[in-house]
Amino acid sequence: MNDSIIIEKIKLVIKEELSLEHISDSASQDNVPQWDSMAFMSIVAKLEDTFGILVTADNVVLFDSIEKIFGEIKRQLSCKES
Amino acid sequence: MSAWIESLNEKLSSSSSQVTEVESGRILRYQDLVKEARRYYPLLQNVEQHVVTVILPNSIEYLACYIGVVKCRNIFNPVPYFVEAGELARILEYVQPTLVVTDRQDLQQRFANQYRVITPSQLTEMGQEPKLRTTDDDIAALYYSSGTTGNPKGVLYSHDNNLHLISSINRGFGFTGETRQFAFLPFGHTASINYNILPALFSGGPLIISRGFDQLRNNFFNVLERYAINYTELVPSVLRMLIRLQHNVKNLDLASMEFIGCGSSTLDLDSQVRFIQQYGIKTANLYGLSETGPSHIDDPRESNWEPGSIGKPLDVNQCRIAEDGEILLKGRNVFVGYYKNQALYNEVVQNGWFQTGDLGEVRAGRFYFTDRKKDLIIKSGINIVPAEIEEIIYRCTDVLECAVVGRPDPIHGEVVVAALVAKSPELVHGLEQRVHRVCTENLSSYKIPSQFQVVDEIPKTHSGKLLRKVIRAKMAK
Numbered sequence: 001m002n003d004s005i006i007i008e009k010i011k012l013v014i015k016e017e018l019s020l021e022h023i024s025d026s027a028s029q030d031n032v033p034q035w036d037s038m039a040f041m042s043i044v045a046k047l048e049d050t051f052g053i054l055v056t057a058d059n060v061v062l063f064d065s066i067e068k069i070f071g072e073i074k075r076q077l078s079c080k081e082s
Numbered sequence: 083m084s085a086w087i088e089s090l091n092e093k094l095s096s097s098s099s100q101v102t103e104v105e106s107g108r109i110l111r112y113q114d115l116v117k118e119a120r121r122y123y124p125l126l127q128n129v130e131q132h133v134v135t136v137i138l139p140n141s142i143e144y145l146a147c148y149i150g151v152v153k154c155r156n157i158f159n160p161v162p163y164f165v166e167a168g169e170l171a172r173i174l175e176y177v178q179p180t181l182v183v184t185d186r187q188d189l190q191q192r193f194a195n196q197y198r199v200i201t202p203s204q205l206t207e208m209g210q211e212p213k214l215r216t217t218d219d220d221i222a223a224l225y226y227s228s229g230t231t232g233n234p235k236g237v238l239y240s241h242d243n244n245l246h247l248i249s250s251i252n253r254g255f256g257f258t259g260e261t262r263q264f265a266f267l268p269f270g271h272t273a274s275i276n277y278n279i280l281p282a283l284f285s286g287g288p289l290i291i292s293r294g295f296d297q298l299r300n301n302f303f304n305v306l307e308r309y310a311i312n313y314t315e316l317v318p319s320v321l322r323m324l325i326r327l328q329h330n331v332k333n334l335d336l337a338s339m340e341f342i343g344c345g346s347s348t349l350d351l352d353s354q355v356r357f358i359q360q361y362g363i364k365t366a367n368l369y370g371l372s373e374t375g376p377s378h379i380d381d382p383r384e385s386n387w388e389p390g391s392i393g394k395p396l397d398v399n400q401c402r403i404a405e406d407g408e409i410l411l412k413g414r415n416v417f418v419g420y421y422k423n424q425a426l427y428n429e430v431v432q433n434g435w436f437q438t439g440d441l442g443e444v445r446a447g448r449f450y451f452t453d454r455k456k457d458l459i460i461k462s463g464i465n466i467v468p469a470e471i472e473e474i475i476y477r478c479t480d481v482l483e484c485a486v487v488g489r490p491d492p493i494h495g496e497v498v499v500a501a502l503v504a505k506s507p508e509l510v511h512g513l514e515q516r517v518h519r520v521c522t523e524n525l526s527s528y529k530i531p532s533q534f535q536v537v538d539e540i541p542k543t544h545s546g547k548l549l550r551k552v553i554r555a556k557m558a559k
Contacts, residue, residue, distance in 0.1 A: 019518055019530055029296075034527040036164055037296045038462045041323050041493045042532075057329040060299045 001077060003070075006051075010069050013046045028065030040064070051077065084216040084241035087153055090284060091116070094149075097259060097286030101142055104292040104305055110142050112286065115149065118142070122150025123209025125181060125200070130155040130214050132180035133224055137161045137170070137189060140269045140293050143202045145279065147183055152222045152241070154212045156180070159224040159236075162270035162464075166526040167192050173226050176234045177421065218242040224421055225272050225372040227465060236421030237372045246414035247276070247375040248284045250398030254379035255343075257313070259286040262338070264306065264314035266292035273346045273463065276375045277315040277368065295320050303331045303361070310338040315368070317346045317463030319494050321357050331361055341382050343368045346463030347495045348451065354389045367392050369451055373417045373436055377401060378449060391448040401449060402435075408455055409442040410435045457550055459488035459496050466498060466529055468550075471521070475500060478520045480509040485540045486531065487554045499557045500531040501540055510536055533557075 007025065015023050018034040029035045035043075044055050044063050053076045055063060062072040083091075094112040102109045110118070126134070134151045136158060138144045151158045159177055161170065167189060174182065174197060182199040184190065190199050222244050225237040251257065265278035282289035290309045292298055295316075298305060302324060306314070316324075321344050344354070345368025358365050364383060369392035370376035378401070380393030395401040399413025416436045420427045430437050439456035442449055459466040468486040475484045483503040488496035502517060504510045514534040521530045535557065541549040 017532075018527075019522075019532070021515070034530075036527055037294060038319070038494060038528050040296070041319060041462075042491075042497075045326070045493050055327065057300045057302075057327045060327055 003074070006073055006077075007066070007070055009050060010047070010066055010073065013050055014043055014066070017042045017046055023066070025066055028067070030065075035064075047073070052080075053077070084218045084220060084245070086218070086222065086241035086245040087216045089245065090149070091153075093259075093284055093286040099259065099286055099288045101145060101289045101291060102309070103142060104290060104309075105297055108142060112283070115142065115146055117208070118146035119149035119153065120208045120210075121202075121205040122147060123154060123212060124207050125205070126151065126154035126156050127209060127212055127214070129180055131157060131221060133157045133159050133177045134181045134183060135159045135161055135174060135177060135179040137163055137165060137182070137184040137186060137270070138202070139163050139185070140266065140274075140291050142291070143185075144269050145283070145289075147202065148279075149283075153216070155214045155216050155220055157221045157224050157238075159226060160270045160272075160275065161226065162268050162526075164268075164526065164528075165270075166524075168524045169526050169529075172234070177224060177226060177236060216241060218245070219418075221418070223275075227372065227467065235423060235426065237417050238419045238421055239375075240418045243375075243415055243417060244280065246398050248280045250396045250415065251276070251281050251376055252285050254396040255281070255313070255381075256340075256383075257281045257285050257287060260312075261285065261287040262290065262310055262312045263287060264290045264292070264309065264311040266294055266298060267315060267317065267320075267346075267463075268294065271346070271464070272372045272375070273315065273317070273368075273370075276370065277343060277345070295323075299323070299327065303329050303334055303336065306339055307334045307336055312338055312340045313343070315343040315345065318344060318349045318353060319347075319462035321349070321365070322353050322493060325353065325356055325360060329361070336361075336363060339363050341366055345369065345376070347460035351390045358389070365389075369393075369449075371438055371440075373430075374399065374411050374413075374415050374438075377411050377415065391445075391450050392442075393448060395449070403442055403444055403449075404437075407441040407443070407452070409438045409440045409449070409451070411438060412436065459486075459498055461488070461491075461496050461498065461528060462494045464528060471498065471500065471525065471529055471531065474521055474524045475502070475517055477524070478513075478517045480505055480513055480516060483540050484517075485548050485550065485553045487550055487557055489533070489554070489558050497532040498529060499533040499535065501535050501537045501553055501557060503537060503540055 062068045094116050097112045100111045182197050185201045220241050221238045222241045223239040263282040267274040341364035343366045349367050366380040366382050369378045378393045398415045399411050412434045441453045442451050471486045482505040485501045489499045491497040541552040
């Protein structure tokens, strides 16, 4: 899966979970008010299902911004491929 | 002076315990907390039994504010910190506070022209002990909710209620001046106030507080170990999240943890058992309402304990199951009234028995919650009233009819979903987006439906009443 597809899929999950029409690449819990602690849980669960990744106590802090989510998903997908 | 304030004063001034903020590291002795509270006296000395609305984050400041308000004979009205301005406007209009305390700049700007709004940092002058003496019948708190019919309701909780409830909790749960409590659920909700904050202050035991679960996702158990916590309270959605996150606790010493209480919404047996197996911490199923506070104790420390029940009634109240299966409660923990609505109070409290609106059963002396009688959605432990959301949806003039119900959700327990009927076929296109926009402008984000579904009609009885069970079943598909 190439980078732009991963980012678009991440954005789609977040837009759906937050009921937003648009979301920028720089979106994070700090700058999107709807991305509260409740929404966080839903987003994490949806990302796990969508990408087949695992979110645990060790990497959960990487799921509060699109940039960090992308990095972590890419890392996990690369590990799977190799 | 009310017995509640007298006891609280005595405990706080004689205790050597302290309150600790996990994230900032700030520590304050209870004796100094009482002094901090004096900053609220100059503002509140000359009014009595007025409402003070408080929108503050979990913090030492929050505790000082509580003490300051109730000691001055005024009414503490907590509102969740993440409330949307539009929703707060409706709350303030209803409760008409004499003072709003918040550190949120957006709220200060929005409401400064209509209400007296202050931020704690503005309070620098220390006041003298209040001259007005509290009585047992004084109202200590007003817990606002939207009301099951969409009409707002405010639960009035007296000093006498607090004294008897919190004493009973401390006896039933075994909280003493030595119990180390950890509070991280939002302080704006009664669960945190009743299960953690007031029991700790009233017993004089150490209280460790966190800004919220957002800060604890990757170190929750480390915090329990670091502060040698004996008890904390969480909600099912947090418990399920902790199960998912698979924390490694093998190298942690959690021997101090006596048990965890889990409440505010239904805890399914499977999650309860899995959590206990995964983390080896006894986990109780809590039950209570704003109108009564916690009414039962499910004590997993008992030798013959089994998961699944809500336990036995606390000694402050009696509990019985009505003929139709409704859970009824009677005792000095039962609230004294609804704000500006005596008729509603008379409807739900009869001969001292409070009708909870929940269904239950009793087996071998233990009580079991089975279902809700009223139309309430509980998302991540927070009560959401369908009628409030429906009222907002009707502001979209393209909507002919709507119904809001809860849909089962593995993370939150339930999420909000809405069925919509358009006024005419040509308005169907884009209706979901238009309704969503109206909701976004007027509701806190957790109340905005996760799904809008345009339907041809909404199932109703012959008399026109919504058939919510049928709607729920349809929306679950």
